[in-house]
Amino acid sequence: MSHTLTVQWTISPLTAPRPILACSRCGGHRPFVCSGKTRLNANGRRLDAWLIYRCAACDDTWNRPIFERRNVANVDANALASLQSNDPVWIRQMAFDIEGLRQCTDRIEEFVGCHVERRVMSGTTACTRLEIILAAPGASSLRVDRLLSTELAVSRARLTRLEAGGLLTLVPEARKGLQRPIRHGSRIVLDLSAQDDRAEIARRALEAT
Ligand SMILES: [Zn+2]
Incomplete structure (x- = not known):
């Protein structure tokens, strides 16, 4: 499963x-x-x-x-x-x-305000791992950490800690990837198994708050 x-x-x-x-x-x-x-x-x-x-x-x-x-x-x-x-x-x-x-x-x-349309590819919010595939057909200067912070309601400091702890990975990998602009087709993988609020994070990944 x-x-x-x-x-x-x-x-x-x-x-x-x-x-x-x-x-x-x-x-x-x-x-x-x-x-x-x-x-x-x-x-x-x-x-x-x-x-x-x-x-x-x-x-x-x-x-x-x-x-x-x-x-x-x-x-x-x-x-x-x-x-x-x-x-x-x-x-x-x-x-x-x-x-x-x-x-x-x-x-x-440039402006960072954006609309995010969410679509489930597979799985449910009862998950321990979250994978977000980014589709950004138009070039954007929006940074990955700002996008995640806004959409998942997770502070940028926490995102940095997750990344440092190997619990947040960007695919393809890039140095200081969190601070870089979002890229079409890239993925963000979050290991939520040790996060108490993983259900809320997963829900926000699916629904705009
Ligand atoms: Zn003028």
Whole structure:
């Protein structure tokens, strides 16, 4: 009989990263907020596409290039259809694509708030071992210890002690893994056999508090 509870957490960030740019209208460096709108320009067979951002202070616009001067034959069909229909799901993906944003600026304001969708893969809360599989399709700067601390209501100091005692393992292993950003597909394994509150921890792994 298995005493491992395996859950999958799908993590969706709540607030899109904001580039910090010099605003030509109000002066100084300001965060720019994604407007959720795109612009598509055609020049013969060449296309330009941008995601529109607005200065948080004065509303001035900044156009983030998605692609520029690209031959229509080389534009991904799904991207083109999404741009033409202003598809909100696709636009959201673009807005959260921090690696894409890094190609425009190094200064980016990131947010750690996220929604965690929990799914049981196997086992029950009457477990002595908890395994959490992280699904984080969009890149995130959220640290592993902050995520666990918030979602399991376990202090970060206790998480550090568990890790030092070999009762908390990250797969794949990484030096100072708890302090690193969460990674898609990585796993957190907790040996709860000696923890008196293991049932509560397991329950929180399954249900948001
Ligand atoms: Zn401004």
